[in-house]
Amino acid sequence: MDEILVLAEHRQGELREISFEMLSLANRIGKEESSGVTAVVLGDPALPFAEEIKGACDRVLFMDDPELANYNAEPYLNVIEQIIRERNPGLIILGHTASGMDLAPALALRVGIALATDCLEVNMKEGGLSVLRQVYGGKINSELIFKPSERYMITLRPGCFKAEREQAKSAEMVSMQPPAWGELNVRRFLDFLEAELGDVDITAADILVSIGRGIGKVENIPIVQEFADAIGATLSCSRPVADQEWLPKSRQVGTSGKTVKPKVYIALGISGAFQHQAGMKNADTIIAVNTDPKAPIFQTAHYGIVADMMQVVPALKEIFTRA
Amino acid sequence: MRAWQKKRYLQLEVRNMNIVVCIKQVPEVGDAELEINRDGTDILREDLEFEINEWDNYAVEEAVRLKEVNGGKVTVVTLGDEDSEDVLRHALAMGADEAIQIEEEGFEGSDGLSIAKALYRVLKDLSFDLVMTGVQSSDDGMGQVGVYLAGMLDLPYATLVIKIEKKEDGIIVNRELEANTQERLEMTLPAVLTIQTGINTPRYVSIMGIQKVRKVAINEVSAEDLGLDSEDIGSEGSIFSSLHFSMPQLGEGAEMLTGSIEKMSEQAAGIIRDKGGMS
Numbered sequence: 001m002d003e004i005l006v007l008a009e010h011r012q013g014e015l016r017e018i019s020f021e022m023l024s025l026a027n028r029i030g031k032e033e034s035s036g037v038t039a040v041v042l043g044d045p046a047l048p049f050a051e052e053i054k055g056a057c058d059r060v061l062f063m064d065d066p067e068l069a070n071y072n073a074e075p076y077l078n079v080i081e082q083i084i085r086e087r088n089p090g091l092i093i094l095g096h097t098a099s100g101m102d103l104a105p106a107l108a109l110r111v112g113i114a115l116a117t118d119c120l121e122v123n124m125k126e127g128g129l130s131v132l133r134q135v136y137g138g139k140i141n142s143e144l145i146f147k148p149s150e151r152y153m154i155t156l157r158p159g160c161f162k163a164e165r166e167q168a169k170s171a172e173m174v175s176m177q178p179p180a181w182g183e184l185n186v187r188r189f190l191d192f193l194e195a196e197l198g199d200v201d202i203t204a205a206d207i208l209v210s211i212g213r214g215i216g217k218v219e220n221i222p223i224v225q226e227f228a229d230a231i232g233a234t235l236s237c238s239r240p241v242a243d244q245e246w247l248p249k250s251r252q253v254g255t256s257g258k259t260v261k262p263k264v265y266i267a268l269g270i271s272g273a274f275q276h277q278a279g280m281k282n283a284d285t286i287i288a289v290n291t292d293p294k295a296p297i298f299q300t301a302h303y304g305i306v307a308d309m310m311q312v313v314p315a316l317k318e319i320f321t322r323a
Numbered sequence: 324m325r326a327w328q329k330k331r332y333l334q335l336e337v338r339n340m341n342i343v344v345c346i347k348q349v350p351e352v353g354d355a356e357l358e359i360n361r362d363g364t365d366i367l368r369e370d371l372e373f374e375i376n377e378w379d380n381y382a383v384e385e386a387v388r389l390k391e392v393n394g395g396k397v398t399v400v401t402l403g404d405e406d407s408e409d410v411l412r413h414a415l416a417m418g419a420d421e422a423i424q425i426e427e428e429g430f431e432g433s434d435g436l437s438i439a440k441a442l443y444r445v446l447k448d449l450s451f452d453l454v455m456t457g458v459q460s461s462d463d464g465m466g467q468v469g470v471y472l473a474g475m476l477d478l479p480y481a482t483l484v485i486k487i488e489k490k491e492d493g494i495i496v497n498r499e500l501e502a503n504t505q506e507r508l509e510m511t512l513p514a515v516l517t518i519q520t521g522i523n524t525p526r527y528v529s530i531m532g533i534q535k536v537r538k539v540a541i542n543e544v545s546a547e548d549l550g551l552d553s554e555d556i557g558s559e560g561s562i563f564s565s566l567h568f569s570m571p572q573l574g575e576g577a578e579m580l581t582g583s584i585e586k587m588s589e590q591a592a593g594i595i596r597d598k599g600g601m602s
Contacts, residue, residue, distance in 0.1 A: 011500070070506070073480070098500040101458075102482040105470035109436075114562035117465050128564060134571070135463055136352045140359065140366060143567045186479035188509045190495070195503035207599045213353055231595060243521035255501055264599040266591075271353060285598040287591055288577060294356055296571070303594055304577030305587045315588035316595075 001035045001090030001124070007080065007103075008041045008053055009095050011071070012192060015049045018095035020163035022156050023056045025122060026093055027167055030058075033124055035090065039171070042079060044069035054171035056164065065178035071099040072189045077106055078179060084111050089151065091122075091129070096155040104155045114146050117155040129154075138274055138296040158255070159278050198250020205234035207264045210253055210280070212238040214269015214290065214309045218246045224268065227313050230320035236260065238270045254279040268309040272297030340395040342386040343449055345442055345456040345468065346379035346414060348407040352461070363567045375410040378457025382518035384525040385487065386455055387418035396420040398449065402441055403427050408541060415539050416532035417525070422541045429546040432558030435463075439471035441556065444549040446476060454515040458483055466517070473515035480515040481508055485522050 004026045008019040019039070026037045038059040041050045050062040061083065067075040080103075084092065092107075094100035096118045108115035121132040128146040131154060135142045146152055202208060209228040215221065221235075228235045235251065242252040253260050255275040265283035270276060272288070272295055280286065281300050288301035289309045298304045305312060350371040358367045375383070386397045399414040401407050402425040411422040425441050446454065454476070459466035466482070473480030485505060486497035493511045499519050500506055546556060553559045580587040595601065 011504075072508075098483055098498065101466055102470070102498075105435075105467040106474050106480070108467075109471050109474040115467065116563075117467060133464075135568070136350075136357060136366065137461060138571070139352060139357050141569045141571050143565075143569070144563045145565045146562060147564045149562075186511050186514075187481065190507040190509055192500075193497065193505040193507060207595070231599065231601065233599075239520065245524060249503070249521075252503075256499055257503055259502070264595055266595070285594065286577075287594060291354060292356055293579075294570075298577045298579075299571070301577035303591065304579045305591060306579065307584060307587065311584050312588055312591070315584050316592060319588060319592045 001033050003087060003089040004030050004033075004035050004037050004091045004093065005084070005087065005089035006037065006039045006057070006093045007095075007100070008039050008049060009071070009097060009099060010041075010043060010049050011099075015052050016095070016097070017163045018097055018100075018156070018158045019053060020056060020165055021158065021161040022093045022095060023053070023167070024161040024164050025156060026091075027056070029091065029122065029124060033090075038087070038089070040080065040083060042068040042076060050173060052165075054173060055169055056167045057169060057171045059174060060171045061174045061176055063176040063178055067181060067184060068178070070189045070192075071103075072187065073102055073106060074184050074187050075181065076103055077110065078181070080107055081110050082179065083176075084113075084151075092151070092153040094153070094155045096157045100155045104153060108153050111151075113151045113153045114149050115153045115155075116144055116146070118157050119154045120157050120160045122154055122156075134274065137271060139294065157274065159274075196248075196250060198248055200234055200251075202234055202236045202251055202253065203258055203260050205236075205260070205262050207231060207233035207266070208236045208253070208260060208262045208280075208283075209233045209266045209268065210236040210238065210270060211241055211247075211268050211309075212270030212276075213240040214271075215241060215246070216269075216310065218244070220310055221246060223317065224313055227317040227320070230317055233264075233266070238276045239273070267297055267301065268313065270297055271295045272300060340389050340393045340453065341398070341449075341451045342389060342395065342453045342455060343398045343400060343446055343451045344379070344382050344386045344414065344419070345454070345472070346383060346399055346401050346410055347376045347457075347460050348373050348401065348403050348410040349376045349460055349462045350374075359568045359570065363569060366568065373406065373409065375413050376457050376460045376462075378459060378461075378518060378520055379410075380413075380457075380525045381520050381522050382455040382457050383414045383417050383419060384523045385518055386453070387526075388523065389453070389487070390420075391418065395452070398423065398451075400425065400442060400445055402430060402438055411541055412533050412536055412539075413528055415536035416528045422539065424541050424543050425549070426543060426545045429551070429553060430556050432561055433556050434561040434563060435465050435467035436471055436562065437551075437556040437560045439468045439475060441546065441549055441551060442468065442472050443475040444551065445544065446472070452512050454478070454513070456515075456517050458517045458519050469515055469517035476515065478513055478515050479510050480517070481510060482517040483519045484516045485519045487516070487522075
């Protein structure tokens with residue numbers, strides 16, 4: 001394998017951490033396989049991002065064009081397809097992110113490359129590429145081995161590799177000319193919508209009482225609120241609760257919600273999907289209550305209680321109101 | 324549907340929207356303690372409940388709401404064993420009009436590309452304005468099929484869709500990005516959308532509701548009908564040579580509190596006081 005290709009990501013003027021995480025993986029495999037690591041940066045302008053990333057790879061291909069200012073499947077597909085056809089990299093790495101999830105399957109189909117998404121670990125093995133994934137809501141690990149192929153594509157789950165910005169490398173900088181676009185009308189980027197400001201800022205709380213699917217029904221929320229009030233905590237939630245509109249989206253902790261770092265995070269009835277854990281794993285102390293002893297949340301939590309949250313909450317409330 | 328929600332759907336002025344929704348039956352694993360079979364190729368399914376994939380449920384709801392306002396019809400398609408008829412009935416009870424079942428035989432061990440091939444062969448002969456799938460399935464979570472399908476149909480697509488609005492000659496969709504941010508895209512129709520949870524609040528389906536649609540005919544097609552043979556699908560057609568399941572290696576993990584509910588709660592209260600800076 002001569003080359004490993006990494007598609008760097010940026011949004012709203014900032015290079016995203018996943019870019020460096022992907023390069024950490026690529027550099028490790030590159031070392032094992034004696035392959036060069038090439039980052040692709042598309043933007044308007046792309047050069048500042050290319051400069052930022054050049055210490056962590058062997059080559060940066062960058063292309064400036066107004067059509068590439070923000071991620072959009074149509075122009076991105078055209079450009080990256082062309083790059084892959086010209087360079088024939090053995091491994092292509094994208095982020096398992098809002099843009100990587102959108103782009104990777106379309107790219108894989110167009111160029112005819114085998115794709116595995118949301119990978120936690122990737123290893124080149126004798127018989128073919130091996131990837132580690134999680135299935136069934138993170139409750140089971142799945143190792144997949146590709147049939148032998150000239151080229152593979154994977155999307156990497158954010159947070160699995162350390163984002164090392166400096167790898168003591170100084171990449172060759174290659175400026176590329178944008179193609180003649182032709183018709184680009186079927187899907188057009190309009191704008192970003194910023195988050196609605198919520199009634200409270202959950203990122204500012206010292207203690208968060210956070211509820212998940214285990215709350216069962218909306219009628220159970222008041223007693224949890226009473227418990228939160230009793231300890232001066234703020235109420236937050238995982239995705240299913242916000243999806244049901246039982247709490248506003250501004251209270252959601254996780255990848256698509258907010259990242260929090262309170263002194264104490266009390267996870268009630270939250271199984272701990274990776275997207276949720278990404279938003280709370282850096283809390284100083286995490287206490288989790290869940291009925292399933294194998295729930296992934298217990299891997300991140302410091303203290304665990306295997307029980308129905310609706311039995312524990314009244315008991316806790318009782319302790320703090322009586323005190 | 325609440326008034327403000329209805330207003331959004333009324334903005335879609337295209338009359339007779341025909342929508343195809345691709346759905347999947349999955350085991351309900353939220354509360355289940357899963358076990359793996361002896362050779363590590365699957366989970367033990369005997370004691371599990373099965374249901375419509377959560378993302379697909381939102382997609383069916385969104386399709387039915389669009390139809391209720393604009394007219395047209397909703398067709399649901401699934402690929403699965405005979406029990407997966409249940410998710411088709413579920414979708415019919417929610418308001419879908421027609422259902423197609425691709426028989427599972429030959430598809431065992433298929434990757435996402437093979438599933439998309441089968442769906443493509445069904446969809447290419449249908450007339451539609453929109454195709455919807457869930458963003459991903461709760462079991463395998465690859466999140467590929469909708470985008471593969473769009474590529475095969477050569478249609479514009481958007482993933483992680485959290486809102487759909489009508490414009491003069493197309494639609495505007497909101498995609499959910501990271502960190503509580505969305506982006507808006509303008510798209511032409513027909514198009515393929517993968518639907519994110521939270522786009523709506525799916526209606527409740529009662530046993531009575533299922534009863535009412537029990538006689539609706541389900542169109543069954545086989546791999547053979549679709550002109551797919553073993554080279555295209557199943558384990559032979561898969562890009563993977565092997566799959567091995569294992570339980571995640573447990574690290575040190577949490578210190579588990581034990582005893583009665585009251586005793587565990589007392590311990591937890593002590594930790595909250597201590598670590599939360601409460602005196």
